[in-house]
Amino acid sequence: MVDASILPLVVSAARVRRDGRDIIGPLDAELAAEGTTLVIGPNGAGKTTFLRMLHGLERLSGGTLRWQALEREVRRRQAFVFQSPVMMRRSVLENAAYPLILRGRTRRQAREAAAGWLARIGLAEAAERPAHVLSGGERQKLALARALVTEPDLLILDEPCASLDGRATREIEALLVAARAAGTRVVMSTHDMGQARRLASDVLFLHRGTIREAGPAEAFFEQPQTPEARAFLRGDIVE
Amino acid sequence: MNEIWQGLIEAGRLIATLDADLIEISLRSLQVTVTAVLIASAIGIPFGAWLAVKRFRHRRAAIALLNALMGLPPVAVGLFVYMLLSRSGPFGVFGLLFTPAAMIVAQVFILTPLVASLAHQSMRELWADYHDLLISLGATRRQRIAAIVRDGRRALLTAALAGFGRGIGEVGAIMIVGGNIDHATRVLTTAIALETGKGNFALALGLGFVLIGLAISVNWLVHTLSRTEGGARW
Numbered sequence: 001m002v003d004a005s006i007l008p009l010v011v012s013a014a015r016v017r018r019d020g021r022d023i024i025g026p027l028d029a030e031l032a033a034e035g036t037t038l039v040i041g042p043n044g045a046g047k048t049t050f051l052r053m054l055h056g057l058e059r060l061s062g063g064t065l066r067w068q069a070l071e072r073e074v075r076r077r078q079a080f081v082f083q084s085p086v087m088m089r090r091s092v093l094e095n096a097a098y099p100l101i102l103r104g105r106t107r108r109q110a111r112e113a114a115a116g117w118l119a120r121i122g123l124a125e126a127a128e129r130p131a132h133v134l135s136g137g138e139r140q141k142l143a144l145a146r147a148l149v150t151e152p153d154l155l156i157l158d159e160p161c162a163s164l165d166g167r168a169t170r171e172i173e174a175l176l177v178a179a180r181a182a183g184t185r186v187v188m189s190t191h192d193m194g195q196a197r198r199l200a201s202d203v204l205f206l207h208r209g210t211i212r213e214a215g216p217a218e219a220f221f222e223q224p225q226t227p228e229a230r231a232f233l234r235g236d237i238v239e
Numbered sequence: 240m241n242e243i244w245q246g247l248i249e250a251g252r253l254i255a256t257l258d259a260d261l262i263e264i265s266l267r268s269l270q271v272t273v274t275a276v277l278i279a280s281a282i283g284i285p286f287g288a289w290l291a292v293k294r295f296r297h298r299r300a301a302i303a304l305l306n307a308l309m310g311l312p313p314v315a316v317g318l319f320v321y322m323l324l325s326r327s328g329p330f331g332v333f334g335l336l337f338t339p340a341a342m343i344v345a346q347v348f349i350l351t352p353l354v355a356s357l358a359h360q361s362m363r364e365l366w367a368d369y370h371d372l373l374i375s376l377g378a379t380r381r382q383r384i385a386a387i388v389r390d391g392r393r394a395l396l397t398a399a400l401a402g403f404g405r406g407i408g409e410v411g412a413i414m415i416v417g418g419n420i421d422h423a424t425r426v427l428t429t430a431i432a433l434e435t436g437k438g439n440f441a442l443a444l445g446l447g448f449v450l451i452g453l454a455i456s457v458n459w460l461v462h463t464l465s466r467t468e469g470g471a472r473w
Contacts, residue, residue, distance in 0.1 A: 057374060079375070080375040088372070090390060
């Protein structure tokens with residue numbers, strides 16, 4: 001995956017408008033080829049829209065996203081995990097296998113690869129059960145496996161642990177660390193500053209649809225440069 | 240009350256003696272409506288799913304029109320199909336009028352909007368669930384439709400059964416294009432209309448009970464075979 005990655009990405013003057021209002025932008029950012037980027041910021045800062053924009057789910061009303069590959073290829077080589085995982089009305093195994101079937105693999109190849117992932121996330125026993133009977137944590141793990149089964153260059157997660165308990169959160173984080181070690185670029189948003197400190201190699205601090213501060217995680221958490229970031233990290237309410 | 244009892248007794252007698260005429264017209268009823276439901280589903284289900292997935296300019300108007308067509312009056316459809324299939328009509332050369340094929344054509348016209356509209360309603364909800372995921376996974380439009388039809392198959396089965404229910408009890412259109420010809424195009428509903436007209440209430444009621452029984456058993460059979468209500472299924 002190292003050769004000809006879709007990254008680095010350069011975002012310049014990107015804007016997303018909805019209902020006559022700028023949700024995002026103008027926004028400039030760069031995503032280097034490696035690392036784990038945590039997107040943080042107060043509610044309504046535009047974290048979700050920013051991530052959806054990176055993934056191509058939001059139409060840009062201005063600016064550009066410059067990837068290192070053609071758009072079609074870019075879409076194929078990234079994956080997205082939603083805050084509340086979408087479970088298809090199929091078995092756990094079929095959920096995990098579905099992205100590969102869309103990409104034209106045979107049913108057997110897809111199911112084999114999916115079964116491997118189910119074993120890694122500890123859901124091998126549940127393979128033939130319908131996905132909607134899973135618990136919240138199991139659903140999110142399945143969503144993560146479904147995202148990773150295509151071996152994406154870039155994995156984007158929108159607050160994947162928002163409503164999970166400690167154990168499920170720890171399992172998700174372990175999977176993310178493993179994915180990163182295997183060469184997957186991770187970009188995720190979170191509300192949990194402890195999680196941000198645990199996972200981040202660098203941070204994007206979003207406020208009112210723009211990036212107020214970006215840089216290596218350690219520097220950001222030790223010495224935030226902007227008053228908003230300082231207030232946010234102190235736990236003040238930032239609007 | 241007396242007539243109803245006599246009707247029940249007549250129905251019992253017809254079934255118990257395996258009355259040849261009864262079996263013939265019941266099978267023809269099934270043949271016409273089941274064929275029409277299959278054709279209407281083959282058209283209506285993909286169309287309903289497509290309508291749920293595709294965004295276009297006059298989509299709302301198209302959906303409103305489709306919903307209105309659900310209530311298409313069978314007599315008017317019968318007349319329309321009659322004009323199409325009559326000797327002087329555009330499809331007259333095929334000689335289909337007053338055959339079971341003509342009755343199937345008329346029922347396809349009646350059932351397709353119903354099946355398509357019910358399919359669209361259930362597919363629309365499923366699509367709202369799946370929208371972000373399928374876009375994110377890069378599914379093509381064909382793959383999106385395939386996914387919601389596959390995963391919504393139980394709701395679609397209900398749509399098809401609603402079509403069957405409407406078709407099996409329909410009399411106006413098949414009376415006009417079929418003509419209620421004995422041993423050719425007579426079905427349960429047209430036979431009931433005829434026997435009632437002749438004042439043959441016991442036989443008419445007997446046929447009515449057979450018709451109701453048939454409708455219930457087909458629904459029960461389909462649900463049993465697909466195990467719709469069984470445990471942790473969708």
